[in-house]
Amino acid sequence: MTTQKLKDRVAIITGSGGGLGAECARVLAEHGANIVIVDINEQAASSVAAEIEAGGVQALAIRTDVSSEEDVKAMVAQVMARFGRIDVLHNNAAVLDVDQRQRDRDICNLDMDAWDRAIAVNLRGAVLCSKHVIPVMLKQGKGSVIFATSGLGAQGDLSLTGYATSKAALNMLPKLVAAQYGKQGVRGNAVQIGLAPAENAHASMPSELLDILRDNHLTPELGTPRQIADVVAFLASDESSFVTGTTLVADGGFGSHTPSLVAMRAFFEQSGRGGM
Numbered sequence: 677m678t679t680q681k682l683k684d685r686v687a688i689i690t691g692s693g694g695g696l697g698a699e700c701a702r703v704l705a706e707h708g709a710n711i712v713i714v715d716i717n718e719q720a721a722s723s724v725a726a727e728i729e730a731g732g733v734q735a736l737a738i739r740t741d742v743s744s745e746e747d748v749k750a751m752v753a754q755v756m757a758r759f760g761r762i763d764v765l766h767n768n769a770a771v772l773d774v775d776q777r778q779r780d781r782d783i784c785n786l787d788m789d790a791w792d793r794a795i796a797v798n799l800r801g802a803v804l805c806s807k808h809v810i811p812v813m814l815k816q817g818k819g820s821v822i823f824a825t826s827g828l829g830a831q832g833d834l835s836l837t838g839y840a841t842s843k844a845a846l847n848m849l850p851k852l853v854a855a856q857y858g859k860q861g862v863r864g865n866a867v868q869i870g871l872a873p874a875e876n877a878h879a880s881m882p883s884e885l886l887d888i889l890r891d892n893h894l895t896p897e898l899g900t901p902r903q904i905a906d907v908v909a910f911l912a913s914d915e916s917s918f919v920t921g922t923t924l925v926a927d928g929g930f931g932s933h934t935p936s937l938v939a940m941r942a943f944f945e946q947s948g949r950g951g952m
C-alpha cells in the first residue's frame with residue numbers, strides 16, 4: 677500500500693467526531709489529506725481535529741446536522757472558504773446512539789420517530805452532502821464520493837428496521853453517482869461494513885453476542901476501525917481510479933458463507949470427524 681496517496685487532497689468525513697469516522701480521519705490524514713471533521717457533536721469534532729492537526733496536516737471541525745440542508749450548505753461554503761476544493765466526501769454519519777437503537781426495533785414495535793430519524797440522518801444526510809459537494813467536484817473534474825453501508829442493509833435481522841432500510845437504500849447511491857457524473861470524473865462507491873466495534877455503537881453488546889458474531893466470521897477476529905479506514909483510504913485515492921458504482925464488502929466474510937456453516941463446524945468438531 678502506498679503512503680501519502682492523498683497528499684494535499686481535501687476530504688470531508690461526516691460523523692467523524694468519533695468511532696469509525698474518526699479513524700477514517702486519522703488514516704486519510706496519515707496519507708497526507710487535509711481533513712474536514714463534520715459532526716453534530718461539536719466538542720467531539722473539535723477534539724478529533726486538534727488530534728489530527730498535531731500530525732501535521734490541516735483539519736477543520738464543523739458542527740453540522742447532516743439531515744439539515746441549511747447546515748450542509750453552510751458546511752460546504754465553510755470548507756470552500758478555507759480550502760477552495762473538495763476531493764473526497766465520505767458519507768459516514770449515522771444515528772446509532774443507545775436510545776435510537778432501543779427504539780428502532782422490529783416492524784411491529786417500531787417507534788416511528790426513530791424510523792424517521794434513521795432515514796433523515798443516514799440516508800437524507802448522505803444525499804444532502806452529495807448534492808452540495810458533487811457540484812464542486814464537477815468543477816474540478818474529479819472527486820470520490822463514498823457511502824458507509826452495512827451488512828444489515830443486505831440481510832434480514834431481528835431489529836434496527838429503520839437503520840437497515842436506510843443502509844439498503846444507500847447501496848443505490850454509488851450507482852447513481854457513477855452513472856450521473858462518472859463521465860465528468862466523479863466516482864461513487866460504498867463500503868459495506870461488517871462488525872468493526874467502535875466505542876459508541878457496541879459498548880453495550882454482551883460478550884456472548886460478540887462470540888456468536890465472531891463464530892460467523894471467516895477471519896480469526898472481528899474487524900477493527902483501522903481495517904475499515906484502510907478500505908476508505910483506497911476508495912478515496914487514485915489507487916481505485918477504475919472502481920466506481922460498486923459496493924466493496926469489508927466484513928471478514930460474515931455475509932459470504934452458508935447459513936449452516938457454524939452449526940456444521942460444531943457438528944464436525946463434536947463428532948471427531950475433524951474441525952475446519
Ligand SMILES: NC(=O)c1ccc[n+]([C@@H]2O[C@H](COP(=O)([O-])OP(=O)(O)OC[C@H]3O[C@@H](n4cnc5c(N)ncnc54)[C@H](O)[C@@H]3O)[C@@H](O)[C@H]2O)c1
Pocket residue numbers: 690691692693694695696697714715716717720740741742743767768769770771772773797801824825826827869870871872873874875876877
Ligand atoms: N462500527 C461498526 O461495526 C459498523 C458496522 C456496520 C456499519 N457501520 C457504519 O459505519 C458508520 C460509523 O459507525 P460507528 O460505529 O463509528 O458509529 P458512531 O455512533 O460511533 O459514530 C457516528 C457519528 O455520527 C455522528 N452523527 C450522528 N448524527 C449525526 C447528524 N445528524 N449529523 C452529523 N453527525 C451525526 C455522531 O455524533 C457520531 O460521531 C455508520 O454509517 C455505520 O452505519 C459501522
